Amino acid sequence: MLLKKLREEVLEANLELVRKGLVLYTFGNASGVDREQGLVVIKPSGVDYDVLKAEDMVVTDLDGKIVEGTLKPSSDLDTHTLLYREFTEIGAVVHTHSEFATSFAQAGLAIPAFGTTHADYFHGPVPVSLPLSDEAIQGKYVHETGLAIVARFKGIPAIDPMAVPACLVAGHAPFVWGKNAADAAHNAVVLEAVAKMAYRTLTLKASADEVSQALLDRHYLRKHGANATYGQG
Amino acid sequence: MLLKKLREEVLEANLELVRKGLVLYTFGNASGVDREQGLVVIKPSGVDYDVLKAEDMVVTDLDGKIVEGTLKPSSDLDTHTLLYREFTEIGAVVHTHSEFATSFAQAGLAIPAFGTTHADYFHGPVPVSLPLSDEAIQGKYVHETGLAIVARFKGIPAIDPMAVPACLVAGHAPFVWGKNAADAAHNAVVLEAVAKMAYRTLTLKASADEVSQALLDRHYLRKHGANATYGQG
Amino acid sequence: MLLKKLREEVLEANLELVRKGLVLYTFGNASGVDREQGLVVIKPSGVDYDVLKAEDMVVTDLDGKIVEGTLKPSSDLDTHTLLYREFTEIGAVVHTHSEFATSFAQAGLAIPAFGTTHADYFHGPVPVSLPLSDEAIQGKYVHETGLAIVARFKGIPAIDPMAVPACLVAGHAPFVWGKNAADAAHNAVVLEAVAKMAYRTLTLKASADEVSQALLDRHYLRKHGANATYGQG
Amino acid sequence: MLLKKLREEVLEANLELVRKGLVLYTFGNASGVDREQGLVVIKPSGVDYDVLKAEDMVVTDLDGKIVEGTLKPSSDLDTHTLLYREFTEIGAVVHTHSEFATSFAQAGLAIPAFGTTHADYFHGPVPVSLPLSDEAIQGKYVHETGLAIVARFKGIPAIDPMAVPACLVAGHAPFVWGKNAADAAHNAVVLEAVAKMAYRTLTLKASADEVSQALLDRHYLRKHGANATYGQG
Numbered sequence: 001m002l003l004k005k006l007r008e009e010v011l012e013a014n015l016e017l018v019r020k021g022l023v024l025y026t027f028g029n030a031s032g033v034d035r036e037q038g039l040v041v042i043k044p045s046g047v048d049y050d051v052l053k054a055e056d057m058v059v060t061d062l063d064g065k066i067v068e069g070t071l072k073p074s075s076d077l078d079t080h081t082l083l084y085r086e087f088t089e090i091g092a093v094v095h096t097h098s099e100f101a102t103s104f105a106q107a108g109l110a111i112p113a114f115g116t117t118h119a120d121y122f123h124g125p126v127p128v129s130l131p132l133s134d135e136a137i138q139g140k141y142v143h144e145t146g147l148a149i150v151a152r153f154k155g156i157p158a159i160d161p162m163a164v165p166a167c168l169v170a171g172h173a174p175f176v177w178g179k180n181a182a183d184a185a186h187n188a189v190v191l192e193a194v195a196k197m198a199y200r201t202l203t204l205k206a207s208a209d210e211v212s213q214a215l216l217d218r219h220y221l222r223k224h225g226a227n228a229t230y231g232q233g
Numbered sequence: 234m235l236l237k238k239l240r241e242e243v244l245e246a247n248l249e250l251v252r253k254g255l256v257l258y259t260f261g262n263a264s265g266v267d268r269e270q271g272l273v274v275i276k277p278s279g280v281d282y283d284v285l286k287a288e289d290m291v292v293t294d295l296d297g298k299i300v301e302g303t304l305k306p307s308s309d310l311d312t313h314t315l316l317y318r319e320f321t322e323i324g325a326v327v328h329t330h331s332e333f334a335t336s337f338a339q340a341g342l343a344i345p346a347f348g349t350t351h352a353d354y355f356h357g358p359v360p361v362s363l364p365l366s367d368e369a370i371q372g373k374y375v376h377e378t379g380l381a382i383v384a385r386f387k388g389i390p391a392i393d394p395m396a397v398p399a400c401l402v403a404g405h406a407p408f409v410w411g412k413n414a415a416d417a418a419h420n421a422v423v424l425e426a427v428a429k430m431a432y433r434t435l436t437l438k439a440s441a442d443e444v445s446q447a448l449l450d451r452h453y454l455r456k457h458g459a460n461a462t463y464g465q466g
Numbered sequence: 467m468l469l470k471k472l473r474e475e476v477l478e479a480n481l482e483l484v485r486k487g488l489v490l491y492t493f494g495n496a497s498g499v500d501r502e503q504g505l506v507v508i509k510p511s512g513v514d515y516d517v518l519k520a521e522d523m524v525v526t527d528l529d530g531k532i533v534e535g536t537l538k539p540s541s542d543l544d545t546h547t548l549l550y551r552e553f554t555e556i557g558a559v560v561h562t563h564s565e566f567a568t569s570f571a572q573a574g575l576a577i578p579a580f581g582t583t584h585a586d587y588f589h590g591p592v593p594v595s596l597p598l599s600d601e602a603i604q605g606k607y608v609h610e611t612g613l614a615i616v617a618r619f620k621g622i623p624a625i626d627p628m629a630v631p632a633c634l635v636a637g638h639a640p641f642v643w644g645k646n647a648a649d650a651a652h653n654a655v656v657l658e659a660v661a662k663m664a665y666r667t668l669t670l671k672a673s674a675d676e677v678s679q680a681l682l683d684r685h686y687l688r689k690h691g692a693n694a695t696y697g698q699g
Numbered sequence: 700m701l702l703k704k705l706r707e708e709v710l711e712a713n714l715e716l717v718r719k720g721l722v723l724y725t726f727g728n729a730s731g732v733d734r735e736q737g738l739v740v741i742k743p744s745g746v747d748y749d750v751l752k753a754e755d756m757v758v759t760d761l762d763g764k765i766v767e768g769t770l771k772p773s774s775d776l777d778t779h780t781l782l783y784r785e786f787t788e789i790g791a792v793v794h795t796h797s798e799f800a801t802s803f804a805q806a807g808l809a810i811p812a813f814g815t816t817h818a819d820y821f822h823g824p825v826p827v828s829l830p831l832s833d834e835a836i837q838g839k840y841v842h843e844t845g846l847a848i849v850a851r852f853k854g855i856p857a858i859d860p861m862a863v864p865a866c867l868v869a870g871h872a873p874f875v876w877g878k879n880a881a882d883a884a885h886n887a888v889v890l891e892a893v894a895k896m897a898y899r900t901l902t903l904k905a906s907a908d909e910v911s912q913a914l915l916d917r918h919y920l921r922k923h924g925a926n927a928t929y930g931q932g
Contacts, residue, residue, distance in 0.1 A: 046464030103433035106347040200802035231745030279697030336666035512930030569899035572813040
C-alpha cells in the first residue's frame with residue numbers, strides 16, 4: 001500500500017475536523033500531498049467518519065487520476081489537486097462547511113482581521129472568491145472552484161497562500177491548507193473560531209476596525225518564520 | 234405485531250433527532266408509511282425518548298384510524314397522514330421544534346438558498362406556510378396544519394415536495410419528509426444546520442443574495458436523481 | 467428529618483437545571499412548598515451542585531424562619547416565600563440566570579409569544595418587572611424583588627400566575643414556578659428554549675408578530691386544563 | 700522544587716479554563732504569585748493542556764527572570780509580571796481568548812454592567828484598553844500590553860482593580876485576575892458568561908440601560924467585603 005504514513009496523517013486530519021465539531025455527517029474532506037512522488041491522498045466520497053480507515057483513502061496523481069484505491073475519491077478532488085499544482089508550497093488541503101466560516105462565504109464577505117487570534121494564523125483578511133459564472137458551474141465545476149480560489153490569490157494585490165492559508169468560496173464554504181495535514185486541520189479549526197468572533201464583532205459594531213498592520217505583523221511573525229518566538233520549538 | 238421493520242426504522246429516526254440535539258424533552262415526532270399496506274407507524278404522544286421502544290409505536294391507516302397499539306399516537310398524527318395522502322412519493326415525516334428552523338417559522342420567513350449546503354438537499358428556498366385562520370385553528374387544527382403545508386406546495390408556482398422536502402409552518406415549526414425514516418431524519422438535521430447558517434448570513438448581511446439557479450441545480454443534482462455523483466452508490 | 471420526599475424532589479429539580487445547562491457554578495436555586503404543613507424546602511446558599519444532598523436542604527416556614535437545617539438558605543429565600551404567600555396555587559419556585567431569559571431581563575423586554583412552543587407552556591408573553599427603585603434595593607431587597615414580580619401579575623390587566631408561570635426581573639434574571647418541583651424546573655428549561663428562539667426571531671425580524679389569540683389558546687389548552695389532549699394522561 | 704502548592708493551583712486554574720470551554724488548543728495561560736518570596740509561577744508556552752503537569756510550570760521573579768524551569772514561559776509573561784508589580788493586591792492572572800469577551804475586545808467596546816450576574820463579580824463596566832501605538836507594538840510589546848491595562852485603571856476616573864478584576868485589551872482579548880489562581884479562573888469564566896449575555900442584550904436592544912448604582916452596589920457587596928452575605932462563609 002502506497003504512502004502509509006500520509007494516509008494515517010490524512011485520516012487523523014479528517015478525524016480532528018469531527019472532534020472539533022466542524023463537520024456534520026460526511027460533509028468535509030481532507031487530503032495531503034507527497035511532493036516527491038507527486039501523489040495525493042484524499043478521503044473517499046460520502047463514507048462515514050466513524051468507519052473511515054487509512055486504507056480507505058484514495059491515492060491519485062496531481063491531475064486527479066486514481067493510482068490506488070477502490071473507493072471513489074471525494075467529489076472535491078479537482079479543487080484539491082488544482083490547489084496543489086498552483087500553490088506549490090502547501091502540503092495538505094481541508095474543506096469543511098463549518099458554520100461561521102460558511103456563513104461569511106454565503107454572505108460573500110471576507111473575514112476581517114479583527115484581532116490577535118486572527119493575526120496569529122492569517123496575515124491579513126481571509127478573502128472570499130468571486131461567485132462562479134453559470135458557464136463555470138455548468139462546465140468543470142470542481143476545477144473551476146479551484147480556479148476561483150487561485151484567481152483571488154494571484155489577483156492585484158496578490159496574497160501569499162502560505163501567509164493566508166484559507167479562502168472562502170462565495171456561496172459555498174471554506175478551503176484551508178497548510179504545511180501538512182495536521183497543520184491544515186488546525187488552521188481550519190482556528191478559522192472557524194476566528195470567523196465566530198468576527199461575526200460577533202460585526203454584529204456588535206458594524207463599523208469595527210481591523211487591527212493595525214503593526215499588530216498583524218507582530219502576531220503573525222510571533223508564530224511564523226525564522227524569528228518565531230511562540231512555543232517550545 | 235405489524236410492520237416490525239418499519240417500527241424499528243421510525244424508532245431509530247426519532248432517536249437520531251435526539252442524538253443531533255433537535256428535540257427537547259418529548260417535543261418532536263417521526264412516522265413512516267408502508268404504501269403497500271396503506272399503514273402508518275408513528276411515535277406515541279408525550280413518551281420519553283429514553284424509554285421509547287419499537288413496540289410502543291402506534292399503527293394507523295392513512296386516515297389516522299388506529300389499527301394496532303395501546304398508546305395514544307402523536308398529537309400531530311393528522312398532519313402526518315394528510316401529508317402521506319397528498320405527497321404520494323414520500324415514505325416518512327418528521328416534525329421537530331429545532332431552534333433555528335423554528336425561529337424562521339416564528340418570523341414567518343422562508344429559508345433562502347444561500348449556499349451549496351442548502352442546495353445539496355433543498356432545490357430552492359424552504360417555504361413557510363401562511364398563518365392559519367382562527368377558523369382553521371378552532372376547527373380541525375392538526376388537519377388544517379397539513380392543509381397549510383400542502384397549499385404552499387400546490388400554489389403558484391408549485392413546489393415539488395420531493396425536491397424541497399420540508400416546510401415551515403408559520404408561528405409553529407418545521408415539518409420535514411423523505412424517502413424513508415432515516416432520510417427524513419437526515420433532512421431534518423440538515424435543515425437545522427442550513428437554517429443556522431442562513432440566520433447568520435442574514436444577520437451579517439440582510440441583503441445577501443441567494444445562489445444562482447445554476448449552482449442550485451449543480452449541487453442538488455450532484456446528490457439526487459439519475460445522474461447523482463456523490464458517495465459510493 | 468422533615469419532608470424527606472419534598473427534599474428529594476427539590477434536589478432533583480436543582481440537578482435538572484444543571485443537566486440542562488441552565489446554571490453556572492452555584493448560580494440558581496429551587497425550592498418547594500408543603501402547603502399542608504406551611505413549610506418550604508430550599509437549596510442552601512453557594513453549595514456546589516455536585517456535592518448537594520437532600521439532607522443539605524434548608525426547611526423554613528412561609529415567612530422564611532428556619533425550622534430545620536444547619537446551612538444558610540439560598541440568598542433568594544425571601545423572594546421564594548413571598549411568591550408562595552401571594553401565588554397560593556404554586557408548589558415550587560426556580561430561579562436561574564439562564565443565558566437567553568436573562569438577556570431579555572437585562573434588556574428590560576418581555577418574551578413575546580412568537581410560536582406554539584411558547585404557547586404550549588405560557589398563555590401569553592412572559593412579562594418583565596419594573597426596575598426596582600433605589601429605596602427598594604437598599605431596603606429589604608430580596609423581598610422587594612418578590613413584590614416587583616407580584617405587582618406585575620396583579621397589575622392591570624392582571625396575569626394568572628398559573629397560566630404564565632414565569633417572570634423576568636428587570637436587570638436581573640427569571641423566576642419560574644409550577645405545580646411541583648419537577649414542573650417548575652421543566653418550565654425553567656422550556657422558558658430558556660423559548661427565550662432563545664424569541665431572540666433569534668427578533669434579530670431576524672424586529673417587527674415579527676406574536677401568534678394569534680386563537681393559536682395561543684389552542685396550544686395552551688392542548689397541554690393544560692380539563693380538556694388537555696397531549697400525552698398519555 | 701519551588702512553590703509546589705502554587706504550581707498545583709496554577710495548573711488547576713489552567714485546567715478549569717479548558718473544562719469551561721474558554722481555551723482552544725494552547726491559547727490562554729494562567730499564573731500565580733507568591734508575594735512573600737516575590738516569585739511567579741506561570742504556564743509554559745504552547746504546551747498541550749492534556750499533558751501539562753505541575754512540574755512543567757516556570758518560576759520567575761517579578762521582573763520575569765527565570766528562577767526555575769527548563770521550558771520557555773508563556774509568551775505573555777511580561778504582561779503578567781507587570782500586573783503583579785502594579786496591582787499589588789492580586790494573587791493570580793489569567794489570559795484567555797474566550798469567544799464573547801474577545802469579541803467585545805475586538806469591537807473596542809467595554810462590557811456594560813447590564814445585570815446582577817455582572818454586578819456580583821464586577822463593580823462597574825469591564826473596561827477596554829486603548830489600542831497600542833505602532834511604537835508600542837514594535838517595541839516591548841508584551842510589556843506595553845500590561846501598560847495599556849494599567850493606564851486604563853489608573854486613568855481618570857481611576858478603577859479599583861480589586862473591584863473590577865478584568866480588562867479587555869483592544870483588538871486582542873481579556874486579562875483577568877483575582878485573589879488566587881482559583882479565583883482568577885472563576886472570574887474569567889464568569890466574565891465570559893457576562894460577555895455572552897451583554898452581547899445578546901445589546902443585539903436585542905442597542906440602547907439597553909446599565910443597572911443602577913444602587914443595584915450594582917447591592918450585588919457586588921453581597922459577595923465581597925466585610926459585609927458579604929452570600930454562601931456559607
